[in-house]
Amino acid sequence: MARRPAQKLVPSIDRFYTSANRARCLELIASEMGRLSIESHNLLPYQRELYEDLWQPLDEEALAQMLSYWDYNLDLLYQRKRGYAPNEPAKPRIDVYVEITSKGNLKAEWFPRGWNQWGPPADDFIGSDFARWRRAETRRSGYFTRPSNELFFLHGVEHALRTVDRPSRADDQPLVLFDHVLLQACHDVVIEMGIRLEPHFDVRMLTDVYVEWVPQGREEFASDAPPPLMKAWVIDRPEVRKESAERDELADLEARYGFSAEALLAAWRTELGRVRPSGPVPSPHTLAARLAKLMKMEGVKATTKGVERGVLLFRQYRAADCPDESEGRSADQS
Numbered sequence: 001m002a003r004r005p006a007q008k009l010v011p012s013i014d015r016f017y018t019s020a021n022r023a024r025c026l027e028l029i030a031s032e033m034g035r036l037s038i039e040s041h042n043l044l045p046y047q048r049e050l051y052e053d054l055w056q057p058l059d060e061e062a063l064a065q066m067l068s069y070w071d072y073n074l075d076l077l078y079q080r081k082r083g084y085a086p087n088e089p090a091k092p093r094i095d096v097y098v099e100i101t102s103k104g105n106l107k108a109e110w111f112p113r114g115w116n117q118w119g120p121p122a123d124d125f126i127g128s129d130f131a132r133w134r135r136a137e138t139r140r141s142g143y144f145t146r147p148s149n150e151l152f153f154l155h156g157v158e159h160a161l162r163t164v165d166r167p168s169r170a171d172d173q174p175l176v177l178f179d180h181v182l183l184q185a186c187h188d189v190v191i192e193m194g195i196r197l198e199p200h201f202d203v204r205m206l207t208d209v210y211v212e213w214v215p216q217g218r219e220e221f222a223s224d225a226p227p228p229l230m231k232a233w234v235i236d237r238p239e240v241r242k243e244s245a246e247r248d249e250l251a252d253l254e255a256r257y258g259f260s261a262e263a264l265l266a267a268w269r270t271e272l273g274r275v276r277p278s279g280p281v282p283s284p285h286t287l288a289a290r291l292a293k294l295m296k297m298e299g300v301k302a303t304t305k306g307v308e309r310g311v312l313l314f315r316q317y318r319a320a321d322c323p324d325e326s327e328g329r330s331a332d333q334s
Helices: 022-036 045-053 060-065 076-078 157-165 174-197 240-250 253-257 261-273 285-295 305-316 325-333
Strands: 093-100 106-112 150-154 202-205 208-214 229-236
Touching: 022 174, 045 150, 045 157, 045 174, 060 150, 093 174, 093 229, 106 174, 150 174, 157 174, 157 229, 174 202, 174 208, 174 229, 208 240, 229 240, 240 253, 240 305, 253 261, 253 305, 261 285, 261 305, 285 305
Parallel strands: 093 202
Antiparallel strands: 093 106, 106 150, 208 229
């Protein structure tokens, strides 16, 4: 009797969506493995490691050690206080650094604000929210244990990222379709970590994970549209991303707020060049409302809120182009 040819594994992620959390991602992969009659050891080697890591990704020992309040600088925390609760100490300030390691794994480490793995900025504890702190490369006597301040460690993420960079991989190896789901789960681990830390610490992310998606069908929100796939999964510094987004916003004022950069600058110069009768100088806080009124008189659609945002962006990124407000104040006082 002739043997039937082996059935090709064709996974489906039709029930996947971009806001799926880690539990939902793992549930989808487990369900698909059941449909395909395979086990986790049938996944690609890096997928198997990553899939197993994602079931319990956060390092509970490291998270527990962070709550050792006897290591905090309590005098400083009580002195700074918590804004809405003056009788409670402020949250200790920490930095979190997310990175892909040299071996392609994803990890996150935390440090007292301003520190790094080599110690405090000035090699002392002055001004730190921690009276004592030390990063150990290994825990206790275990040579293969992880650093004491490591919050999670996920294997094989760099391998999964190759699928995002080269979507054609799925043509030769259909199982790589799971990489989109696994990477979304990794992204959610970073979010989950922040949720765990936020109640107890003032967290500053030195680096973070950013994800972009691309729809597969023409109608992205149609009920029968195929699930979107990842277009990009990157680690970047939040301040760099913020500046880039704000510069794009400044370059696109007309589409976003109804007035161009040139119209805003023209109204700004006109307003500052006006000679007013004697009286109090207009408050700087009303500048946006006055500029919006001037632009409306010129037939330009402008709102006070939009103008206020435009002025802020100009002062931050194109200060050289801003009119000299001191000259305007001098004209008013004369």
